[in-house]
Amino acid sequence: MSMLKPRKSLGQHFLTDKNTARKIVAALSAIGCNCVIEIGSGTGILTSILIEKKEVETYFVEIDSNAVNLLRDTYPHIKEHLIHGNFLELDLAGKFKPPLALIGNLPYNISSQVFFKILDNRNRIRETVCMVQKEVARRIASPPGNKDYGILSVLLQAYFDIEYLFTVNPGVFYPPPKVHSGVIRMLRNETAHLACDEEKFFRVVKTSFNQRRKIIRNSLQNHFVYLAADDQLLLRRPEQLSVSDFIDLTNRVDYKNTIV
Numbered sequence: 001m002s003m004l005k006p007r008k009s010l011g012q013h014f015l016t017d018k019n020t021a022r023k024i025v026a027a028l029s030a031i032g033c034n035c036v037i038e039i040g041s042g043t044g045i046l047t048s049i050l051i052e053k054k055e056v057e058t059y060f061v062e063i064d065s066n067a068v069n070l071l072r073d074t075y076p077h078i079k080e081h082l083i084h085g086n087f088l089e090l091d092l093a094g095k096f097k098p099p100l101a102l103i104g105n106l107p108y109n110i111s112s113q114v115f116f117k118i119l120d121n122r123n124r125i126r127e128t129v130c131m132v133q134k135e136v137a138r139r140i141a142s143p144p145g146n147k148d149y150g151i152l153s154v155l156l157q158a159y160f161d162i163e164y165l166f167t168v169n170p171g172v173f174y175p176p177p178k179v180h181s182g183v184i185r186m187l188r189n190e191t192a193h194l195a196c197d198e199e200k201f202f203r204v205v206k207t208s209f210n211q212r213r214k215i216i217r218n219s220l221q222n223h224f225v226y227l228a229a230d231d232q233l234l235l236r237r238p239e240q241l242s243v244s245d246f247i248d249l250t251n252r253v254d255y256k257n258t259i260v
Helices: 018-026 063-074 076-079 108-119 136-141 150-160 198-210 216-220 242-250
Strands: 035-039 057-062 082-084 100-105 127-134 160-168 180-188 223-224 253-255
Touching: 018 100, 018 127, 018 136, 018 160, 018 180, 035 076, 063 076, 063 160, 063 198, 076 082, 082 160, 108 127, 108 136, 127 136, 127 160, 136 150, 136 160, 136 180, 150 198, 160 242, 198 216, 198 242, 198 253, 242 253
Parallel strands: 035 057, 035 100, 057 082, 100 127
Antiparallel strands: 127 180, 160 180, 223 253
8 A cells, every 4th residue: 555645635535455446447348448547546556457458548647746656656657648637627529539438436526527527528438437425326326216316317317327336335445434435337328319408408407406305397487488387297306207207398398588
């Protein structure tokens, strides 16, 4: 185990268990992908296993300069593929040839931002295997009708088949986080485009869940007009609607004039 000091500002909790690292890497098939991007290489525990996968080109992204120096010293042969920078600011379209695969132990404090970046690049990313806070992992993989089901559940499940793989205990991290972690796999489904205005779909989903305890009609009324005021979907709560229900709903509402 490296003596690299975790930085609280970066939300760093370094995985120390090699068996867990192997399970995470083994979950990534990267079949048909042109390259793999590791998000947040840290001390290199996943990196050390990923570099054994010779069949696909792998890049390693790390924001912490101390960790980058450690990785350069430990794995000098990956220097050309080691990127010192913030994954959230990385130009995936310009820098990498799709389809891409992503893998990483995501800092809890940026995991939602990473998932929104994946959504923005959904037609470039074929597969993602990542470890996040267990609560977030459960939410993303949750089916409709479950209290965990939310904005990210709907938006990600619209474009990806998501599977919760396994739970990771705090004791295999340095320092140990206060919560358990969960590993999920997301595979791009065959939906090239939703059967609705996708930008409006995103707005409808987000607006619906902003007041998740209210029925859809009450959540949307300040932003949308209803094409059929007696629509039964409007009388349900957002966690009761499937992805296809939200697509139908998007086609049955329109922006109010105040929304550009």
